[in-house]
Amino acid sequence: xxxxxxxxxxxxxxxxxxxxxxxxxxxxxxxxxxxxxRQKGHTEVYRGxxxxxxxxxxxxxxxxxxxADAEAVVSAIVSSAGxxxxxxxxxxxxPVETVVRVRTGERDGAAI
Amino acid sequence: xxxxxxxxxxDTGDTAWLLAASGLVLLMAPGLALFYGGMVRSKSxxxxxxxxxxxxxxxxxxxxxxxxxxxxxxxxxAGLLGDPRQYAGLGQLLSEASNGASQVPLVLFxxxxxxFCVVTGALVSGAIADRARFGAWIVxxxxxxxxxxxxxxxxxxxxxxxxxxxxxxxxHVGLVDYAGxxxxxxxxxxxxxxxxLVLGRxxxxxxxxxxxxxxxxxxxxAGLLWFGWFGFNAGSALxxxxxxxxxxxTTLVAGAAGSLGWxxxxxxxxxxxxxxxAASGLVxxxxxxxxxxxxxxxxxxxAMGAVAGVVCAWAIGLKYRxxxxxxxxxxxxxLVGGLVGTLGIGLxxxxxxxTGVDGLLYGxxxxxxxxxxxxxxAVLAYAFVVSGIIGIVVDKTMGFRIHxxxxxxxxxxxxxxxxxYDLHATAGAxxxxxxxxxxxTRQHDDQREGEPR
Numbered sequence: 079x080x081x082x083x084x085x086x087x088x089x090x091x092x093x094x095x096x097x098x099x100x101x102x103x104x105x106x107x108x109x110x111x112x113x114x115x116r117q118k119g120h121t122e123v124y125r126g127x128x129x130x131x132x133x134x135x136x137x138x139x140x141x142x143x144x145x146a147d148a149e150a151v152v153s154a155i156v157s158s159a160g161x162x163x164x165x166x167x168x169x170x171x172x173p174v175e176t177v178v179r180v181r182t183g184e185r186d187g188a189a190i
Numbered sequence: 191x192x193x194x195x196x197x198x199x200x201d202t203g204d205t206a207w208l209l210a211a212s213g214l215v216l217l218m219a220p221g222l223a224l225f226y227g228g229m230v231r232s233k234s235x236x237x238x239x240x241x242x243x244x245x246x247x248x249x250x251x252x253x254x255x256x257x258x259x260x261x262x263x264x265x266x267x268a269g270l271l272g273d274p275r276q277y278a279g280l281g282q283l284l285s286e287a288s289n290g291a292s293q294v295p296l297v298l299f300x301x302x303x304x305x306f307c308v309v310t311g312a313l314v315s316g317a318i319a320d321r322a323r324f325g326a327w328i329v330x331x332x333x334x335x336x337x338x339x340x341x342x343x344x345x346x347x348x349x350x351x352x353x354x355x356x357x358x359x360x361x362h363v364g365l366v367d368y369a370g371x372x373x374x375x376x377x378x379x380x381x382x383x384x385x386x387l388v389l390g391r392x393x394x395x396x397x398x399x400x401x402x403x404x405x406x407x408x409x410x411x412a413g414l415l416w417f418g419w420f421g422f423n424a425g426s427a428l429x430x431x432x433x434x435x436x437x438x439x440t441t442l443v444a445g446a447a448g449s450l451g452w453x454x455x456x457x458x459x460x461x462x463x464x465x466x467x468a469a470s471g472l473v474x475x476x477x478x479x480x481x482x483x484x485x486x487x488x489x490x491x492x493a494m495g496a497v498a499g500v501v502c503a504w505a506i507g508l509k510y511r512x513x514x515x516x517x518x519x520x521x522x523x524x525l526v527g528g529l530v531g532t533l534g535i536g537l538x539x540x541x542x543x544x545t546g547v548d549g550l551l552y553g554x555x556x557x558x559x560x561x562x563x564x565x566x567x568a569v570l571a572y573a574f575v576v577s578g579i580i581g582i583v584v585d586k587t588m589g590f591r592i593h594x595x596x597x598x599x600x601x602x603x604x605x606x607x608x609x610x611y612d613l614h615a616t617a618g619a620x621x622x623x624x625x626x627x628x629x630x631t632r633q634h635d636d637q638r639e640g641e642p643r
Binding site: 123124 | 464467470
């Protein structure tokens, strides 16, 4: 199994969700996160005082999938979350040892 | 402020308006708490609001006990201070309904004036956001009411009348200050500057972003302040007549123009018209119209508000250039705005308005401008020096500033054992039962307020 993690632009999240559902993904975990990469932060001005705000708000999507489905899920995210501009985010895949469904105790493939 | 004119009977209409106006002035306190509270970081919003509510409570007490008598008792000499024994406790005003000199009950006048002191004291706290011990602030503001506000109110607001001698600025000098450009605005600004210097800069001032944590609170607070300001200014007519109506109009116009003036400067200088700018600008306009609300035509009020908006939007930058941490711009808005309004009377006052004085541009010569300058300078210097001395004494004896580590942690948690916002269901709180210290509170025992810097 694989854990697919994506950090994307907040306004692209609905598009990504639609694309993932079309690709057969039935559930995911979403967090509102902040960070920065090449996009850097932005500037805010309060009563004339300028602040560089380093952290940019992003949405983190986490999905556990079977090994065979990982590439399709990554493609769905990349094609749906992109705008072609700086700050579109990243997707990465990590191996997962065990998955257990809390309600039934089912394991691994049956728990996804 | 109009003088308490010679008349003996009570006027129910005037009394009704002053009762309502007093309630409006009281509303400025929670309005200011929202205005200031939204501008600080989320870890210190409760302390910011508590400084206003604390001032409301303690100043009211001090005012009833001795403050009113010091400000409005018979002059002790040279127009400097009222007799503290004459009206101590206000009990004398129960039977002395109108003092034979006004058409409103004198006890109502005393309460109305007390609420002015509340607003002025609460304004000062904006200069020392995030870092003042609550107990020290309460002691400061109580002493400040007696030593700073009461004398200044006597100078500016206590008119001579038959059988009663008042203060020197309004009676001997001829200062025109309808609702407190000197006694309220310049006084709070100068006191705030003194305290900001006594307490020093916040950790990270000028480096770390100290963004306002909730601008919707700021906008709501500014709106409530404006609403209350109608009581502040139009109530100062001490009657429900033409003067109150004119003052109401100039107060409306100046707030609107102030907002536009500030936004225009921001748009040109910073590229955006901000909500904080709109809120700050209307307050700046209201500050400047406070002394001048009875002296200007509506168009004069428009000019006054717009100039104040622009000048104050510029003046708030001074603290970064000069290096003092006047956290919420009490100096930039209230001291500078108060100067604009007080001195502006010398320029654009028209004798057709209730106070009946012509400024320089209306052919009145430079005389009134000189009188305004003297009044502004006297109040500025006195409030700055005496507030500074009180602040230093409090700092040396009690400690005025919280511990460095506590300032970083957040003053709400350390000083008040509270946090303003509980936005997470999983915060890990457990009940410690009633009447006992809960586990989470006990944990902070070592961080109690009793440990100054």
